[in-house]
Amino acid sequence: MNFADQLAGVLADVRRGMIPAYVYSDPEIFAAERDRLFARSWVFLAHESEIPDRGDYVVRRVLADSFIVARDESGEVRVMFNMCLHRGMQVCRAEMGNASHFRCPYHAWTYRNDGRLAGLPFHGEAYGGEDGFPRQNQSLLPAPSLAVHNGLIFISLDPGAPPLLDYLGDFAFYLDFYTRQSPAGIELRGPQRWRVKANWKIGAENFAGDSYHTPHTHASVVDIGLFREPKASKRKEGALYMAGPGAGTTYKLPPGGDFAAQLRYVGYPDVMIQAMAETWSAEQRALVEESGFMVSAATLFPNLSLVHNWPQIDERGTVAPFISLRQWQPVTATETEVLSWFAVDAAAPEEFKRNSYKAYLMCFGSSGMFEQDDVENWVSITEMAGGSMARRLNLNSRMGLDSAGQPIKPPLAAFAGPGVAYQGFGEFNQRHWLRQWTDHLEREPSAAAPVVDERAVDERAVDERAVDERAVDERVDLGGAR
């Protein structure tokens, strides 16, 4: 069977909730994900708080493509493909820092932190000056599409990507609970980075909606009194919602509490509750107060997940909520780099930030007591998916559907958020994520569209400023210079 026919079969199976197990290990499927999904989709790279000052940068990837995410001298966020225009060297080899310019270590071509070529050695002698090589139109390739929402910096490798807000759609409503608790927004710390021998999809699906795994996989954190919510009797009262390209889980809050009482229950101090009350819309407040749900794990397709939990962090019984963002960065079909950040409202009191950070470290991230057991499962799935027998097994992902494919229960009527929500266990959200996956994989591979830097029209201004050698030497990034 050729790959197109094989893929069509896979997509048909996945759409009826039966997942050919080998999609969690197969290199051809992985190549299709690269060419059809990651070549088009909006992908999270960084948060503005990671690059607060002019010249600050971080280096992040979309699969194998390395990008410099920098705040330029005018304060604007730039995302540039980290490959020298001349011979293709990685221009910046540090992962973070502050630099006015990036100088390629190979032949010293030097770029401003907005990507424009500032100078190259012996321009006159080697190239015959502007006639042989016009410098003023040259720039590191910009990300084909770039947009920022709540400080979250996204790019798409597709220059024709839809506007980010159109893409986020109804999920933007839920994103605010994690990333806009006050007008100050969040500050992101980290990331912790580690590699796991697991396919990238498994974590993304899990965070999207697997409330069913929580009581068992995470039984140990209930056993030790770290987090009281995950036991099955509480977990099954939570709602699962699907909205736009995202989906997430919630916990049911105790009955009868008003907005402030519910947020106090999960550990927020009054000053933060006041900010949330003023920052969130009436519908967002109603999700907490009237519907009585508190967001927990979620995934924004394809590979950005979020989590919000409220463990007990000391002997006195202090409950502290934390927020984490994490990216499932595909390395190969069987390996994923996890980037896990701690997020906290930038305006939160210092004591809250300390407690919330402690809560994060105890629960999630590279050492987190929740996370540890998840990864063990996902590594095992990936390993099992690599054999011959896995090609004969379709994994049942139909929880919540009857034999005719109809939901076994109606959607939740009293749910103040947009999208569709169900209470209790079900794999609605994972199927929602997988439907998007099938829709992407069904499209033909993305043609490599040329990237046009609109700033090229600005060339006169650039030319006048170009190649002030003293400026080039100032704060040149040594990660690029050596």
Next chain:
Amino acid sequence: MTAGHGNPGRPLPYSDPAHQAAHQFLVEEAALLDAADYAGWLGLLCDDIRYLMPVRVTTARGAGFDTLADMAHFDEDLYALRKRVQRLATDHAWTEDPPSRTRHFVTNVRTFRSSAFRSDGAEFLVESAVLLFRSRGDTREADLVSAGRTDVLRETAAGLRLARREILVDEAVLRTQNLAVFL
């Protein structure tokens, strides 16, 4: 590699009893960890322990830092470490059941006596290198975690106890599936 303690001066000679006691402490501690005797390990910690493993990052030589100041893999007090040990003792800590086979190789031990920590000289600064070998199951490749450690060991009535540990891991991206282990 003195983890914010400044220049601690010259290390004690290897023949110094304080150095020998510190070295033996680290070897005995490694034996407890490799035997998964975590309750015994907790017994080696001071009540005010700080157990810190900052995130290491790739930066330019001139950047002046190669760890994150505000993000760690571990930043633990005794409560947090006790919880981790309690969890491993439950029947539901799947990531370590079946358990990893680990070996902590501890070398490059240098001991410093310094009045910078306690004027009565009852604390020592001890640097060491640790290489953790971690093997899980029967099909996966083993993991290695290499790190330098800067410890503060305190003399107590019960013997030396660990008051502070800062672990400087040698990778920016860890190659082990989690840190359900101690370094």
